[in-house]
Amino acid sequence: MDTLVVDHLDRSGVSGKHPAGPLFEEAFRTLRASLLVRVQGTPSVMITSARPGEGKSTIAANLAWSLAFSGQVALVDADFRRPCQHELFRLPNELGFADVLAGRARLDRCFQRVTSSLTVVTGGSKPRDLIELLDRARFDAALDALRADFNFVLVDSPPVLAVADAMVIGACVSGVRLVLKWGEVTESEALLARRRLESSGSTLIGCVVNQFPGTDDGDYHPYVKKYAETSVHGQPGAVRPDTELGPLLKASC
Numbered sequence: 001m002d003t004l005v006v007d008h009l010d011r012s013g014v015s016g017k018h019p020a021g022p023l024f025e026e027a028f029r030t031l032r033a034s035l036l037v038r039v040q041g042t043p044s045v046m047i048t049s050a051r052p053g054e055g056k057s058t059i060a061a062n063l064a065w066s067l068a069f070s071g072q073v074a075l076v077d078a079d080f081r082r083p084c085q086h087e088l089f090r091l092p093n094e095l096g097f098a099d100v101l102a103g104r105a106r107l108d109r110c111f112q113r114v115t116s117s118l119t120v121v122t123g124g125s126k127p128r129d130l131i132e133l134l135d136r137a138r139f140d141a142a143l144d145a146l147r148a149d150f151n152f153v154l155v156d157s158p159p160v161l162a163v164a165d166a167m168v169i170g171a172c173v174s175g176v177r178l179v180l181k182w183g184e185v186t187e188s189e190a191l192l193a194r195r196r197l198e199s200s201g202s203t204l205i206g207c208v209v210n211q212f213p214g215t216d217d218g219d220y221h222p223y224v225k226k227y228a229e230t231s232v233h234g235q236p237g238a239v240r241p242d243t244e245l246g247p248l249l250k251a252s253c
């Protein structure tokens with residue numbers, strides 16, 4: 001399982017320019033490499049987190065934007081409770097993924113091309129019956145169709161510990177990436193999220209340590225890696241974010 005590190009990004013970057021951030025390019029290269037090595041066929045990756053607000057949608061949008069430099073990418077907003085990809089990319093949201101799953105719209109009618117290689121499927125209308133919508137067979141069918149048309153499929157989702165949606169979606173994609181907000185998510189929350197995902201059939205392929213306070217000190221990477229490993233694996237005696245890493249964690253989060 002690999003660890004990506006993302007510092008503070010300019011959120012407006014996704015709609016106009018290539019996102020900035022000194023750690024972002026490295027994160028993207030690692031993601032692409034891990035997708036190609038680990039996943040057979042077209043990779044479909046769900047971005048999720050333990051808690052709300054850890055940066056799932058921001059990471060998904062920026063990764064999709066960057067991956068689109070290497071192939072045809074579909075970014076799907078499957079957070080029907082708090083959809084926001086339409087806001088990030090400033091797109092209409094009358095029809096979207098919820099409408100596809102509910103049988104109200106054809107998938108290709110919901111494709112919104114942001115660039116020649118990036119297509120966004122926004123969340124769509126607020127679902128009347130979320131339980132019905134979160135049906136494994138419907139997700140599988142929609143994802144199969146996306147995999148046939150694109151080189152990468154990225155799926156934005158709700159947080160694992162708040163609702164069960166991500167566990168259903170995670171079981172349909174080829175891999176899951178867990179966003180850990182630097183200095184905020186606790187080890188027990190990250191571990192619980194991992195356990196819930198794996199017990200429902202998801203394959204965790206890596207973490208993204210998000211909003212890491214950027215620094216020119218080349219020594220920080222081992223600490224960040226340790227933070228992610230500790231949080232997700234819960235190794236006994238490993239570094240805890242509230243002790244050894246205290247000063248770094250509190251720097252600008």
Ligand SMILES: Nc1ncnc2c1ncn2[C@@H]1O[C@H](COP(=O)(O)OP(=O)(O)OP(=O)(O)O)[C@@H](O)[C@H]1O
Nearest residue numbers: 006007008009011052053054055056057058082211
């Ligand atoms: N790397 C980053 N740099 C700067 N701001 C960030 C970064 N990641 C996330 N944010 C900001 O944090 C806030 C939450 O991000 P975002 O909406 O992506 O989280 P989320 O996990 O999708 O939330 P939700 O659980 O509500 O769907 C937003 O204001 C976003 O702009």
Ligand SMILES: [Mg+2]
Nearest residue numbers: 056057079084
């Ligand atoms: Mg979100």
